[in-house]
Amino acid sequence: MRIGVPTEIKNNENRVAMTPGGVLTLVNNNHEVYIQKGAGLGSGFTDEQYQEAGAHLVETAQEAWSQEMVMKVKEPLAEEYQYFHEGLILFTYLHLAPEPELTKALIDNKVVGIAYETVQLPNRSLPLLTPMSEVAGRMAAQIGAQFLEKPKGGMGILLSGVPGVKRGKVTVIGGGVVGTNAAKIAMGLGADVTIIDLSPERLRQLDDIFGSEINTIMSNPMNIADCIKESDLVIGAVLIPGAKAPKLVTEDMIKEMKQGSVIVDVAIDQGGIFETTDRITTHDNPTYEKHGVQHYAVANMPGAVPRTSTIALTNVTVPYAVQLANKGYVKACQDNEALLKGINTLDGYVTYEAVAEAHGLEYRDVHNLLG
Ligand SMILES: NC(=O)C1=CN([C@@H]2O[C@H](COP(=O)(O)OP(=O)(O)OC[C@H]3O[C@@H](n4cnc5c(N)ncnc54)[C@H](O)[C@@H]3O)[C@@H](O)[C@H]2O)C=CC1
Numbered sequence: 001m002r003i004g005v006p007t008e009i010k011n012n013e014n015r016v017a018m019t020p021g022g023v024l025t026l027v028n029n030n031h032e033v034y035i036q037k038g039a040g041l042g043s044g045f046t047d048e049q050y051q052e053a054g055a056h057l058v059e060t061a062q063e064a065w066s067q068e069m070v071m072k073v074k075e076p077l078a079e080e081y082q083y084f085h086e087g088l089i090l091f092t093y094l095h096l097a098p099e100p101e102l103t104k105a106l107i108d109n110k111v112v113g114i115a116y117e118t119v120q121l122p123n124r125s126l127p128l129l130t131p132m133s134e135v136a137g138r139m140a141a142q143i144g145a146q147f148l149e150k151p152k153g154g155m156g157i158l159l160s161g162v163p164g165v166k167r168g169k170v171t172v173i174g175g176g177v178v179g180t181n182a183a184k185i186a187m188g189l190g191a192d193v194t195i196i197d198l199s200p201e202r203l204r205q206l207d208d209i210f211g212s213e214i215n216t217i218m219s220n221p222m223n224i225a226d227c228i229k230e231s232d233l234v235i236g237a238v239l240i241p242g243a244k245a246p247k248l249v250t251e252d253m254i255k256e257m258k259q260g261s262v263i264v265d266v267a268i269d270q271g272g273i274f275e276t277t278d279r280i281t282t283h284d285n286p287t288y289e290k291h292g293v294q295h296y297a298v299a300n301m302p303g304a305v306p307r308t309s310t311i312a313l314t315n316v317t318v319p320y321a322v323q324l325a326n327k328g329y330v331k332a333c334q335d336n337e338a339l340l341k342g343i344n345t346l347d348g349y350v351t352y353e354a355v356a357e358a359h360g361l362e363y364r365d366v367h368n369l370l371g
């Protein structure tokens with residue numbers, strides 16, 4: 001199969017969808033990889049390294065996009081829709097629930113849209129989302145700590161406190177991969193940490209992991225309101241796979257927060273869990289202030305630590321890419337139910353129920369379309 005890897009164009013997105021090691025794996029499986037020149041530089045991979053691994057270098061995005069399968073990191077931006085073509089296999093993060101235009105462009109062009117974030121194993125884990133959630137969760141605590149500093153617009157507290165001065169309070173809403181990693185780092189910084197989740201089973205696991213070092217609280221509107229009123233930093237880490245994130249924190253709750261407190265809405269890529277995170281921010285201009293609270297809502301947080309993130313991401317995506325390339329998407333997805341769950345668009349239809357629901361579009365069962 002011919003596989004294209006274009007340069008990422010989102011603001012400060014320095015990740016790339018394949019390392020030279022990934023190229024070598026695909027080449028050893030008799031595939032051809034077309035990398036846009038310079039695509040790996042942000043992650044520290046040179047064109048020469050790709051060539052040595054057997055990649056063909058191409059000058060333009062158009063050439064990278066005109067292959068049978070395209071691997072990317074981020075969901076395509078509007079200027080990339082022009083490259084969509086019928087039957088193209090697009091293997092990348094898509095986050096379609098909050099993206100009506102992208103969904104329409106994929107359907108109109110009959111793209112086979114396979115979303116990293118909805119590939120799901122039988123134990124319900126999301127193997128192609130997990131590494132980036134680990135990165136973003138760990139970053140969320142350190143970013144929150146930074147924006148609590150006065151010169152960054154925060155109230156001017158140190159999360160650890162110092163002897164004689166109390167510690168800062170961090171609430172993490174959603175105790176999955178992002179939430180657990182955020183909690184770990186926030187605890188490491190010395191904060192007083194609370195995790196809120198809807199699943200009693202998950203709360204029990206978190207209690208087993210962290211013991212009396214953290215507080216675990218059941219998710220409901222009253223508990224959320226009580227916790228965030230007291231918090232200096234609140235991290236949004238809820239996910240309902242494929243669906244638009246539920247707005248669990250209302251604007252009225254935000255108004256009750258302390259002046260100079262900070263929210264980091266990691267779930268912004270699925271629309272965000274705070275009523276006031278009504279826009280996506282960028283690494284160039286990551287925060288805005290509303291009701292005296294700093295809002296951080298960057299949808300590609302791992303893009304800021306591209307070396308770590310590219311390696312972590314491609315460790316998990318390349319084995320699936322090999323299956324797609326070796327067998328073709330139909331057989332690969334028929335043989336692997338986890339990969340099948342990644343198909344969000346096919347033959348001009350939405351094939352992921354939560355995405356169809358989010359946009360009021362017709363849903364088609366992927367099993368019927370694959371035959
Ligand atoms: N902004 C960025 O750069 C990045 C964003 N993300 C996003 O972070 C979000 C979280 O991802 P993961 O931690 O991997 O998901 P996950 O599936 O591991 O965890 C989600 C957690 O939310 C909990 N939950 C569901 N409904 C809830 C409710 N009503 N109240 C409280 N908890 C609830 C679930 O029980 C689960 O424990 C996703 O939207 C993901 O795409 C991930 C990586 C990078």
Ligand SMILES: CC(=O)C(=O)O
Nearest residue numbers: 093132269299300302
């Ligand atoms: C998960 C995702 O969208 C990201 O890593 O940017």
